[in-house]
Amino acid sequence: MIRAYTIASGKGGTGKTTVTANLGTALAQYGRETCIVDTDMGMANLGLVMGLAETPITLHEVLAGKAQVQDAIYEGPYGLKIVPSGLSLQGFQDADPERLKDVMQDLTNRCEFLFLDVPAGIGSDAVLPLTVADEVILVVNPEISSLVDALKIKILTEMIGGTVGGVILNRATLESTDTNRRKIEETLGVPVIDTVPEDAYVRRAAAARAPVVARFPGSESSKAFRRIAAAMAGFPVEEEPEVVQEGFIERLARALFRRER
Numbered sequence: 733m734i735r736a737y738t739i740a741s742g743k744g745g746t747g748k749t750t751v752t753a754n755l756g757t758a759l760a761q762y763g764r765e766t767c768i769v770d771t772d773m774g775m776a777n778l779g780l781v782m783g784l785a786e787t788p789i790t791l792h793e794v795l796a797g798k799a800q801v802q803d804a805i806y807e808g809p810y811g812l813k814i815v816p817s818g819l820s821l822q823g824f825q826d827a828d829p830e831r832l833k834d835v836m837q838d839l840t841n842r843c844e845f846l847f848l849d850v851p852a853g854i855g856s857d858a859v860l861p862l863t864v865a866d867e868v869i870l871v872v873n874p875e876i877s878s879l880v881d882a883l884k885i886k887i888l889t890e891m892i893g894g895t896v897g898g899v900i901l902n903r904a905t906l907e908s909t910d911t912n913r914r915k916i917e918e919t920l921g922v923p924v925i926d927t928v929p930e931d932a933y934v935r936r937a938a939a940a941r942a943p944v945v946a947r948f949p950g951s952e953s954s955k956a957f958r959r960i961a962a963a964m965a966g967f968p969v970e971e972e973p974e975v976v977q978e979g980f981i982e983r984l985a986r987a988l989f990r991r992e993r
């Protein structure tokens with residue numbers, strides 16, 4: 733059965749794209765058919781973070797009715813499917829967010845796990861993804877403004893018939909983690925699924941245009957992302973599942989034939 737997650741936050745810059753890219757890649761490393769979609773159509777950057785070079789057809793064209801979903805799917809590491817958004821303002825204007833439901837319908841037939849990276853705020857392009865997935869996961873940082881904005885998104889999600897499944901506390905520091913965890917659960921009334929530490933390797937990987945779980949698998953943030961992905965995939969907590977190795981031939985083939993078919 734497919735699981736579809738919307739990764740949201742309210743406040744900008746909490747780590748939605750980072751979480752989407754790394755949970756998607758980690759699940760793909762575990763051999764799970766996974767698709768990540770950039771629904772941040774105004775400020776798209778999932779394709780950039782995942783190192784996609786040319787993306788002539790994107791979610792923009794699909795939502796404008798000019799292309800099929802399959803034409804906007806690109807292959808990432810470990811067979812991860814990526815649907816990027818376009819970078820042009822014209823493409824953003826032409827895209828009709830209402831078509832997202834049809835895109836989801838199509839993608840659910842192609843994968844076991846689906847993640848939607850949504851824009852910050854409560855604009856129409858941010859609101860629709862809150863209802864189309866099985867559950868919303870809120871990405872919160874250890875600061876009060878992030879928590880307040882997450883609460884707004886939780887209330888909004890429930891008002892429009894969606895479900896918030898839990899919170900990922902991202903960029904946590906040692907001294908803040910425990911108190912923040914409790915404060916978040918009390919304020920939002922949903923569990924903190926897990927914590928991802930503040931980790932300079934995340935930014936180093938982003939600069940190299942790769943998710944940290946692929947570029948620096950031994951880093952503390954990678955361990956956290958793999959732990960969350962393993963739990964989502966239903967692996968027992970105490971055993972780390974085997975990671976599929978991507979060989980030279982696969983990497984070369986991906987570089988040469990990026991488009992998913």
Ligand SMILES: Nc1ncnc2c1ncn2[C@@H]1O[C@H](COP(=O)(O)OP(=O)(O)OP(=O)(O)O)[C@@H](O)[C@H]1O
Nearest residue numbers: 744745746747748749750852903929930931934935
């Ligand atoms: N755990 C972490 N440790 C260190 N840096 C991080 C971590 N998570 C995210 N970052 C950095 O924080 C910045 C914002 O992250 P990201 O782009 O994922 O946020 P976002 O919520 O998607 O932003 P936006 O709202 O603008 O779409 C990036 O520079 C990213 O590399």
